[in-house]
Amino acid sequence: MDLETLSALSIPSTSKIVMFVIDGLGGLPFEDGGMTELERAKTPNLDALARHSICGMIDLVAPGITPGSGPGHLALFGYDPLKYQIGRGVLEALGIDLELDPRDVAARGNFCTIDDKGLITDRRAGRISTDKCRELCLLLEKIELEGTELFVRPVKEHRFVVVFRGEDLRDELTESDPQQIGHPPLRVEPRIPEASRTARIVNSFIDQGRSLLAESRPANMVLLRGFSRHPRLPTLPRLFGIRAAAIATYPMYRGLAKLVGMEVLPTGPDISDEFKALTENFKGYDFFYLHTKRTDSLGEDGDFEGKVKGIEEVDGYIPSLLALNPEVVVVTGDHSTPAALKSHSWHPVPLLIYSKWCRPDSVKEFSEKACTAGALGRLPAVQILPLALANALRLTKFGA
Amino acid sequence: MDLETLSALSIPSTSKIVMFVIDGLGGLPFEDGGMTELERAKTPNLDALARHSICGMIDLVAPGITPGSGPGHLALFGYDPLKYQIGRGVLEALGIDLELDPRDVAARGNFCTIDDKGLITDRRAGRISTDKCRELCLLLEKIELEGTELFVRPVKEHRFVVVFRGEDLRDELTESDPQQIGHPPLRVEPRIPEASRTARIVNSFIDQGRSLLAESRPANMVLLRGFSRHPRLPTLPRLFGIRAAAIATYPMYRGLAKLVGMEVLPTGPDISDEFKALTENFKGYDFFYLHTKRTDSLGEDGDFEGKVKGIEEVDGYIPSLLALNPEVVVVTGDHSTPAALKSHSWHPVPLLIYSKWCRPDSVKEFSEKACTAGALGRLPAVQILPLALANALRLTKFGA
Numbered sequence: 034m035d036l037e038t039l040s041a042l043s044i045p046s047t048s049k050i051v052m053f054v055i056d057g058l059g060g061l062p063f064e065d066g067g068m069t070e071l072e073r074a075k076t077p078n079l080d081a082l083a084r085h086s087i088c089g090m091i092d093l094v095a096p097g098i099t100p101g102s103g104p105g106h107l108a109l110f111g112y113d114p115l116k117y118q119i120g121r122g123v124l125e126a127l128g129i130d131l132e133l134d135p136r137d138v139a140a141r142g143n144f145c146t147i148d149d150k151g152l153i154t155d156r157r158a159g160r161i162s163t164d165k166c167r168e169l170c171l172l173l174e175k176i177e178l179e180g181t182e183l184f185v186r187p188v189k190e191h192r193f194v195v196v197f198r199g200e201d202l203r204d205e206l207t208e209s210d211p212q213q214i215g216h217p218p219l220r221v222e223p224r225i226p227e228a229s230r231t232a233r234i235v236n237s238f239i240d241q242g243r244s245l246l247a248e249s250r251p252a253n254m255v256l257l258r259g260f261s262r263h264p265r266l267p268t269l270p271r272l273f274g275i276r277a278a279a280i281a282t283y284p285m286y287r288g289l290a291k292l293v294g295m296e297v298l299p300t301g302p303d304i305s306d307e308f309k310a311l312t313e314n315f316k317g318y319d320f321f322y323l324h325t326k327r328t329d330s331l332g333e334d335g336d337f338e339g340k341v342k343g344i345e346e347v348d349g350y351i352p353s354l355l356a357l358n359p360e361v362v363v364v365t366g367d368h369s370t371p372a373a374l375k376s377h378s379w380h381p382v383p384l385l386i387y388s389k390w391c392r393p394d395s396v397k398e399f400s401e402k403a404c405t406a407g408a409l410g411r412l413p414a415v416q417i418l419p420l421a422l423a424n425a426l427r428l429t430k431f432g433a
Numbered sequence: 434m435d436l437e438t439l440s441a442l443s444i445p446s447t448s449k450i451v452m453f454v455i456d457g458l459g460g461l462p463f464e465d466g467g468m469t470e471l472e473r474a475k476t477p478n479l480d481a482l483a484r485h486s487i488c489g490m491i492d493l494v495a496p497g498i499t500p501g502s503g504p505g506h507l508a509l510f511g512y513d514p515l516k517y518q519i520g521r522g523v524l525e526a527l528g529i530d531l532e533l534d535p536r537d538v539a540a541r542g543n544f545c546t547i548d549d550k551g552l553i554t555d556r557r558a559g560r561i562s563t564d565k566c567r568e569l570c571l572l573l574e575k576i577e578l579e580g581t582e583l584f585v586r587p588v589k590e591h592r593f594v595v596v597f598r599g600e601d602l603r604d605e606l607t608e609s610d611p612q613q614i615g616h617p618p619l620r621v622e623p624r625i626p627e628a629s630r631t632a633r634i635v636n637s638f639i640d641q642g643r644s645l646l647a648e649s650r651p652a653n654m655v656l657l658r659g660f661s662r663h664p665r666l667p668t669l670p671r672l673f674g675i676r677a678a679a680i681a682t683y684p685m686y687r688g689l690a691k692l693v694g695m696e697v698l699p700t701g702p703d704i705s706d707e708f709k710a711l712t713e714n715f716k717g718y719d720f721f722y723l724h725t726k727r728t729d730s731l732g733e734d735g736d737f738e739g740k741v742k743g744i745e746e747v748d749g750y751i752p753s754l755l756a757l758n759p760e761v762v763v764v765t766g767d768h769s770t771p772a773a774l775k776s777h778s779w780h781p782v783p784l785l786i787y788s789k790w791c792r793p794d795s796v797k798e799f800s801e802k803a804c805t806a807g808a809l810g811r812l813p814a815v816q817i818l819p820l821a822l823a824n825a826l827r828l829t830k831f832g833a
Contacts, residue, residue: 042498392461395805408490409496409811410811412496416496416497419497420779430498431494431514432518433501
């Protein structure tokens with residue numbers, strides 16, 4: 034059901050929903066017949082909660098599709114990630130807490146190396162330091178463009194974000210990054226006639242950048258891709274009359290939450306700080322998105338035992354969540370990050386939905402194997418939001 | 434698969450399908466760890482049938498969405514309830530056995546109370562008696578409208594149905610009911626230019642109604658909503674070459690069955706009468722929709738034990754159904770009505786499909802928990818019809 038149809042079913046309620054997203058939760062066994070990280074972890078609190086919940090396995094985008102953090106989170110928030118796509122430039126801007134204006138066009142930039150003939154020899158400029166990147170961004174930010182404000186901000190190593198701010202800018206542009214070495218950077222072309230002026234402005238930035246960087250080999254050129262604008266998503270408060278809050282320590286997740294109309298709550302860097310923020314703000318909101326990142330990072334590092342311990346640490350905070358007595362609790366992840374693969378993966382992610390009205394199934398523990406037998410079956414993640422709202426008695430019936 | 438594509442696969446057969454819809458079948462335990470109504474009920478006949486069937490859990494509209502009876506039944510009949518939406522006016526007309534003509538525009542009416550300033554003080558006119566409603570409907574039916582026949586019929590308490598019959602009437606109209614008190618009734622506006630004349634006719638009805646009702650406080654005004662026309666659905670006989678019959682004691686279900694081309698069979702008011710009608714008419718049709726309502730009413734009343742007994746009573750009729758030797762038997766519900774919620778709910782509903790060709794699964798009893806482990810998994814209800822037709826050997830293969 035699309036969001037506007039769902040919105041029409043929305044009714045007021047005072048009940049509260051907490052969606053706890055354990056980043057990269059799903060895993061894989063290291064050996065055939067072995068256990069996943071979650072299966073190995075001792076999670077008495079999540080297991081007890083699962084016994085009173087309805088469980089299942091979610092596909093964030095579709096079976097076989099490995100979700101990026103953007104699509105993964107959009108799906109958790111109820112937005113079809115194939116319909117609502119967020120450009121790379123916007124995602125990178127969110128990732129460094131850069132506030133976007135509706136007039137902005139953002140792009141992801143790479144510093145790269147070109148040779149005397151102008152051919153790319155290294156798309157990442159030898160992964161220059163982040164300090165060097167910051168210095169070069171300050172240099173590029175001095176570029177002057179016709180009727181356009183410019184923001185050039187470092188991300189990490191050779192990566193940066195550029196934001197063009199002005200009237201009538203368009204993001205229907207081809208990319209300058211040919212994605213391979215031995216080729217020259219490409220001219221940015223408009224993909225529709227209305228984007229011609231923006232293409233000229235962007236190409237002027239690239240040309241001026243080439244001149245300014247001429248002496249700073251290996252970072253003597255820039256590549257731009259993922260031109261995109263603020264997606265102006267319908268917001269959760271408008272759609273469902275809920276005051277929604279986000280608690281996350283990484284900028285990208287806070288940015289994604291802002292895109293769907295959540296307020297970002299201040300929090301310290303640790304998971305204990307995040308739960309403190311949840312407790313302190315519990316009265317003020319109806320919907321909480323609570324994100325913990327460490328499990329994903331440990332999976333990306335290939336640290337199976339570390340991820341097991343990370344999950345066990347997370348489990349220890351479940352009682353403090355339940356002590357707040359939210360009417361609905363959702364626990365899941367935005368994708369799997371098996372240590373065995375050291376990366377995001379396509380594997381579905383365990384899900385539990387707890388409420389007084391959830392009709393508990395026979396699942397006795399929170400794990401991939403157990404949740405596979407849950408009464409929710411294998412479901413698209415976009416179905417979580419309607420289920421959570423239903424369990425919060427925040428939806429009226431469809432049709433008479 | 435859409436209905437027309439499915440229709441193209443239809444092949445003749447003499448086999449018979451009985452779809453037995455136990456209204457509000459799905460339930461909830463009253464206490465954590467407890468049993469649902471169906472789990473508690475002793476249903477030896479349904480359990481035995483489940484052991485020879487393939488089972489699953491259906492979502493009528495979508496996970497988390499509570500179906501009204503209209504969308505719930507359309508889904509059971511194979512019609513995507515998000516694609517085929519039936520207006521409130523039409524549903525209300527069906528609900529009082531009012532036959533609709535293709536020229537008709539139907540609306541749901543409320544008698545309401547307005548104050549001296551014309552502001553609504555009670556949207557339900559103090560829930561006047563049905564007798565009073567009938568009397569006022571007779572009064573309103575005297576209204577004369579330009580080239581338009583008028584039917585005003587009581588439903589229950591303050592509720593009535595109005596049908597405008599004439600050439601070129603349109604249902605693209607805004608509603609007169611502001612859905613809140615302290616506001617005046619709204620003018621009905623055309624949502625497309627072609628509906629302007631109909632809007633004038635409807636507003637004339639409302640204006641004349643206000644005059645006629647001036648002295649009959651608290652019911653001194655009318656509110657109209659859900660303007661809609663007969664949806665002209667593709668019919669089951671045309672799509673699948675089946676003679677389809679409906680056995681139901683409530684007008685709305687008979688009306689829904691008529692919309693999809695079923696013939697409504699005469700029946701007495703009790704479930705025993707319905708099974709008698711099934712037996713007597715068994716030779717004459719290929720597809721039977723058999724509806725029992727009592728389980729839903731008991732759920733709406735919050736009567737857990739009553740619903741348990743109601744289900745047990747239903748179970749007692751299964752042998753007489755099987756004695757007819759239908760090739761395919763479908764048993765399910767149009768939505769859950771947990772006594773704990775006293776209302777329709779979003780929870781999926783148990784389903785069994787019995788035939789000689791069903792490939793039985795390991796399900797040993799007909800209940801929410803057991804059917805969750807069935808081989809059909811959790812499936813959208815629109816998939817029942819193709820499965821039933823397939824099991825009746827009424828579908829040929831798709832593609833060469």
